[in-house]
Amino acid sequence: MDLDIDTVRIARTRADCVLRPGEAFLGGGTSLYSEPVPAGVTGLVDLTGLGWEPWSVDGSGLRVSATCTLAELEVGPGSLGGAGTLRGPASAGPYRALGIVRECVGALSLSAKVARVATVGGNLALALPAGSMIGLFAALDARAVVWTPDGGSREVAVADLVTGAGVVALAPGEVLREVRVPGPVLGQRTVFRRASLTPTGRTAAMVTGRESKRGPRIVVTGSVSAPHALYAHDHDMLDRWLDWVGSDVGWYEDTHGSVAWRAAMTRRLAHEALEELGGAA
Numbered sequence: 001m002d003l004d005i006d007t008v009r010i011a012r013t014r015a016d017c018v019l020r021p022g023e024a025f026l027g028g029g030t031s032l033y034s035e036p037v038p039a040g041v042t043g044l045v046d047l048t049g050l051g052w053e054p055w056s057v058d059g060s061g062l063r064v065s066a067t068c069t070l071a072e073l074e075v076g077p078g079s080l081g082g083a084g085t086l087r088g089p090a091s092a093g094p095y096r097a098l099g100i101v102r103e104c105v106g107a108l109s110l111s112a113k114v115a116r117v118a119t120v121g122g123n124l125a126l127a128l129p130a131g132s133m134i135g136l137f138a139a140l141d142a143r144a145v146v147w148t149p150d151g152g153s154r155e156v157a158v159a160d161l162v163t164g165a166g167v168v169a170l171a172p173g174e175v176l177r178e179v180r181v182p183g184p185v186l187g188q189r190t191v192f193r194r195a196s197l198t199p200t201g202r203t204a205a206m207v208t209g210r211e212s213k214r215g216p217r218i219v220v221t222g223s224v225s226a227p228h229a230l231y232a233h234d235h236d237m238l239d240r241w242l243d244w245v246g247s248d249v250g251w252y253e254d255t256h257g258s259v260a261w262r263a264a265m266t267r268r269l270a271h272e273a274l275e276e277l278g279g280a281a
């Protein structure tokens with residue numbers, strides 16, 4: 001742990017979220033406290049002091065606060081979604097879309113101890129290709145609510161929030177407040193697939209998907225530096241799109257998987273996901 005900073009302020013009100021020179025936001029600190037302090041950062045503003053309700057659900061949909069921990073997400077919305085697609089048939093209940101929450105939390109290479117403090121907002125804002133909250137909430141058509149430093153707020157689709165590896169569409173001083181999943185999405189069927197070099201290794205390719213009126217929605221993360229999504233009407237269309245991703249976007253490469261392996265795994269997982277969502281042959 002490298003804690004070469006001068007101050008930690010605990011935010012209690014929105015006014016406390018206005019950053020002073022050299023300050024950055026602190027979620028659970030599992031990344032910030034495990035890496036050298038980012039250049040120029042001399043102070044942290046702890047968002048967990050705001051006391052936001054971790055999550056809530058009503059007729060308009062699901063809201064998950066940025067400070068909701070991954071453990072809270074798993075036992076809360078994750079339980080509403082039932083057993084999950086890998087462990088049995090997805091529930092047909094009003095929250096069946098949330099059946100992939102547990103798999104998405106499990107896709108992070110975190111111990112239970114880290115998952116108890118790591119936050120959903122931190123995972124999105126960190127914007128790692130292996131950030132499984134990105135694929136989860138992009139598949140659920142979630143919108144991120146962002147507090148702007150002038151006291152206003154704006155919304156952006158989670159699928160558009162992350163624009164590159166470690167690059168997020170947040171201006172300096174903007175706080176990720178929450179993500180909102182629309183009510184009608186909650187009853188839709190979802191699917192999850194993931195590949196890593198070892199069973200507990202970091203995610204190298206992840207495909208999440210959801211049935212929708214526009215056709216099966218397929219979201220690819222992990223093997224690309226930012227999420228990419230398609231309404232795939234059939235397997236040929238999916239193949240053409242994956243060809244385009246490979247040639248025009250490019251597959252991500254690091255120690256967790258080569259380009260060729262990631263490309264092959266993503267194609268396999270994406271076709272499996274489409275098959276499960278009932279895409280035409």
Ligand SMILES: Cc1cc2nc3c(=O)[nH]c(=O)nc-3n(C[C@H](O)[C@H](O)[C@H](O)COP(=O)(O)OP(=O)(O)OC[C@H]3O[C@@H](n4cnc5c(N)ncnc54)[C@H](O)[C@@H]3O)c2cc1C
Binds near residue numbers: 027032123124131176
């Ligand atoms: C052993 C280990 C394994 C890990 N495995 C993975 C993995 O598989 N995949 C993965 O993606 N990550 C992984 N991580 C990194 C990290 O733990 C997670 O991404 C975690 O979800 C980050 O959340 P946090 O709340 O701890 O973020 P923090 O460390 O508090 O913050 C991370 C970044 O997000 C910013 N931030 C936090 N909250 C907000 C907000 N509400 N608004 C604006 N900016 C904000 C911070 O300023 C900082 O830049 C791992 C970490 C460890 C220690």
